[in-house]
Amino acid sequence: MITAVGAAHQLPGDRPPAVVVTLEAVETHELRRSVLRTGTLTTAVRFDEDDRPDTVHLGVRRGDDLVAISTWIVRRHPDHPHLAGVQLRGMATDPAVRGTGLGRRLLEAGLDRARAGGADMVWARARDTALDFYLAQGFETFGHGYTDPSTGLDHHDVIRHL
Ligand SMILES: CC(C)(COP(=O)(O)OP(=O)(O)OC[C@H]1O[C@@H](n2cnc3c(N)ncnc32)[C@H](O)[C@@H]1OP(=O)(O)O)[C@@H](O)C(=O)NCCC(=O)NCCS
Secondary structure (H helix, E strand, C coil), X not given: CCEXXXXXXXXXXXXXXXXXXXXXXXXXXXXXXXXHCCCCCXXXXXXXXXXXXXXXXXXXXXXXXXXXXXXEEECCCCCCCCCCEEEEEEEEECHXXXXXXXXXXXXHHHHHHHHXXXXXXXXXXXXXXXXXXXXXXXXXXEEEEEECCCCCCEEEEEEEEC
């Protein structure tokens, strides 16, 4: 079931309005498949952490369409065990509406939520093709680049202190 998170993340100029919503894990699978599992070694769309009670799936709905997704997992970064961490996974925007600010708004909503939940930092294993998106939103790279074995894509870890 899709639940609106609130009016705080609506902009008056949106037609129809884009609304940040919470999602069930299964509702993320279509965009995960079409955006994140094209040209990758793995085609799996389910994450092991999807159904943990403290995992949150946030998306952006515009009218009847789900146009962006993200998954927020309570997990400390292995190199920052002293910091209460939330891992962001499965961040994706429908190609038809990319570059219109929806990813940034979704990220901000998730960061607000992580902060309110007491997290010290949010981190992600970012594809190098999306690195500049994260850096523009205040994340920093951490450590060396690597090729993720499941997707076969080059990545860097990125961290945003809250
Ligand atoms: C990365 C992604 C989620 C960004 O979503 P989006 O809705 O297009 O992002 P926004 O429109 O809010 O963009 C915010 C800013 O980041 C920039 N940006 C967005 N995607 C970018 C990318 N891949 N590389 C560099 N800059 C990017 C935008 O140009 C914009 O810059 P501006 O503020 O100067 O205008 C989207 O491009 C996507 O789904 N990519 C494919 C899947 C992917 O790589 N996901 C991340 C996995 S780690």
